Amino acid sequence: MTASADALSFASVAELGALLRSGDVNAVALAELALARLNTVGRGLNAVVTLTPDTALAQAARADAELRAGIDRGPLHGIPYGAKDLLAARGYPTSWGAAPFRNQVFDRDAAVVERMAAAGAVLTGKLAMVELAGGFGYEQPDAAFTGPGRNAWDRERWAGGSSSGSGAAVGAGCVPLAIGSETWGSIVVPAAFNGVTGFRPTYGLVSRRGAMALSWTMDKIGPLAHTAVDCQIALAAIAGPDREDVSTLGRPPFQPDTRRSGFRFARMASVESGTEPHVAAHFDEALQVFREIGSIDEVTLPDLPFDAAATIVLSAEAAAAFEEFVGTEEADGLTAVENRVGLIDALAIPATDYLRALRVRRKAMQAMDALLQGFDALLAPGYLTVASGIGERFGEEQNDVESRTIGGAANLCGLPGLTLPAGPGRDGLPTAVGLTGRVDADAAVLAAGAAFQERTSWHRQFPPVKFHEESADTSRREPK
Amino acid sequence: MLADETSGDREMAVDTRLQLALARAGRQLDDDQRRIVRSRIERQLEMAHLVRAVPLAHDDEPAHEFSPSHGLAGAGETPRL
Numbered sequence: 078m079t080a081s082a083d084a085l086s087f088a089s090v091a092e093l094g095a096l097l098r099s100g101d102v103n104a105v106a107l108a109e110l111a112l113a114r115l116n117t118v119g120r121g122l123n124a125v126v127t128l129t130p131d132t133a134l135a136q137a138a139r140a141d142a143e144l145r146a147g148i149d150r151g152p153l154h155g156i157p158y159g160a161k162d163l164l165a166a167r168g169y170p171t172s173w174g175a176a177p178f179r180n181q182v183f184d185r186d187a188a189v190v191e192r193m194a195a196a197g198a199v200l201t202g203k204l205a206m207v208e209l210a211g212g213f214g215y216e217q218p219d220a221a222f223t224g225p226g227r228n229a230w231d232r233e234r235w236a237g238g239s240s241s242g243s244g245a246a247v248g249a250g251c252v253p254l255a256i257g258s259e260t261w262g263s264i265v266v267p268a269a270f271n272g273v274t275g276f277r278p279t280y281g282l283v284s285r286r287g288a289m290a291l292s293w294t295m296d297k298i299g300p301l302a303h304t305a306v307d308c309q310i311a312l313a314a315i316a317g318p319d320r321e322d323v324s325t326l327g328r329p330p331f332q333p334d335t336r337r338s339g340f341r342f343a344r345m346a347s348v349e350s351g352t353e354p355h356v357a358a359h360f361d362e363a364l365q366v367f368r369e370i371g372s373i374d375e376v377t378l379p380d381l382p383f384d385a386a387a388t389i390v391l392s393a394e395a396a397a398a399f400e401e402f403v404g405t406e407e408a409d410g411l412t413a414v415e416n417r418v419g420l421i422d423a424l425a426i427p428a429t430d431y432l433r434a435l436r437v438r439r440k441a442m443q444a445m446d447a448l449l450q451g452f453d454a455l456l457a458p459g460y461l462t463v464a465s466g467i468g469e470r471f472g473e474e475q476n477d478v479e480s481r482t483i484g485g486a487a488n489l490c491g492l493p494g495l496t497l498p499a500g501p502g503r504d505g506l507p508t509a510v511g512l513t514g515r516v517d518a519d520a521a522v523l524a525a526g527a528a529f530q531e532r533t534s535w536h537r538q539f540p541p542v543k544f545h546e547e548s549a550d551t552s553r554r555e556p557k
Numbered sequence: 558m559l560a561d562e563t564s565g566d567r568e569m570a571v572d573t574r575l576q577l578a579l580a581r582a583g584r585q586l587d588d589d590q591r592r593i594v595r596s597r598i599e600r601q602l603e604m605a606h607l608v609r610a611v612p613l614a615h616d617d618e619p620a621h622e623f624s625p626s627h628g629l630a631g632a633g634e635t636p637r638l
Contacts, residue, residue, distance in 0.1 A: 214597065294620075294621060323624070381611065382604070382607035382608055382610070382611065384604075385603075385604035385605075385607040385608050386604075386608050388601075388604050389601070389604055389605065389608060392601070403582060404581070404582025404583065404584050405582075405584070406584075415593055417590070418586060418590045418593050418594050421578050421579070421581075421582045421586075421594050422574070422578055422594050422597035422598045422601055423578075423597075423601070424577070424578045424581040424582060425574040425575070425577040425578035425581065425598065426601060426605075430605045430608070432619050433605075433608050433609060433613075434608050435619030435620050435621055436613050436617050436618065436619050436620070437608050437611045437613070438619070438620040439617065439618065439619065439620035440611060440613075440617070442620060478600055478603040478604050478607065479607065
């Protein structure tokens, strides 16, 4: 290996692929580096549940042998990655982030783990998450048996949830790519807080077989990486029909969009209340960049109770999915006190309320589709604030039942979403810009993100050297 | 017109749902836990109120799909509790 470990730690998937093919680095060396950083930096951030060295080194050795033999599986060949610990990996524990399930082992890989392997990617670890994907009503970051997810930029800040480890591990340069999941905010928030790029695919584009079910009609699986191009590479590998996940049937195959200009964007007439000044300022700067690659029209979110409908759907489905667990003594083993009685309330949601929420959902889908028709993406701040403190309880705004947010609307309606780093905000922490597309506009959203990142360098800024030297005796590479 | 559980009969609606939830969970809760569950039920009712306020026609169907089939290969192999 001739490239330095520091230079490799924050390299993108595309850059690592070029080094692998030029012979400047090999897959085993990349796997060993990722395993070492996950074990030091990653564990220091509570981002790791289980390392998978046997699988990683075997997959990496095979990747090297294949490249030597002229067999190239594509852009993920030999690339290390981590998987959120709600994805089954044969023979390893799959804890769902929760102590009562910490010894659970499945005898078959999740569909996305299978597809990543088929694409030549190297599984280096199972990454930490908020217990049971946050569906039990947690109210503060200390809600995982691995400890509160710490932020890649500041250990005293939260990594976001529920894909905490996926966001932190990529942000801190442990792996160039991670697979997370989102029911409502669980990819885009950790991506925003850790200064990485995160993509939530259209519902049904990626198989959920072998993933923990929280909400059958809202769960999505997607990548977190340094760039939109890397997310596109990962999505191309994991998207596609699966007869064992009926939500995937009928979705068109993913085809990348190569456009880098000529986009049509929408933005909401006003940013959501509670947006921090730094976040709003960076959002305005980002809009200038988006104007270079397309047009921007103002739109207004339809007057529908997106958040309320999404909460009812999610709660009722989660209570059904965990009916044998909710309220049992086993649930007392959950880390967050408030989660131990989580979803008991949802056991009493009448079927008529659930069905009414689903009827309103159809109205919402129609309204959002009409709103986004003719646009490649709707632009909004990626999150209203920078990462909160590791010991802080969440704000009251999270309990505002009357709110109508793009996150609630997007997840209720199954829309794709991309979060891009947008520059440092309060206390030097990352801010983000978010893109939301129509159903099946995944490729357009990713292309717009790639075009944005060709004109900005926020995605090439990494956590301060001091932090890594102090926390794990490692250092970062300098941004290009 | 749907009854509005957020006004007149709100307390009764909350208490009824709380009793149902506790019966289904099948366990005793301490006062703090009971307060958490009760507060979540209050919030649940407020959200239901918002959703019920959306006008719907008789033929507005739920956004879920049912496809009769002969079953799918591998069904039942996904991780379950």
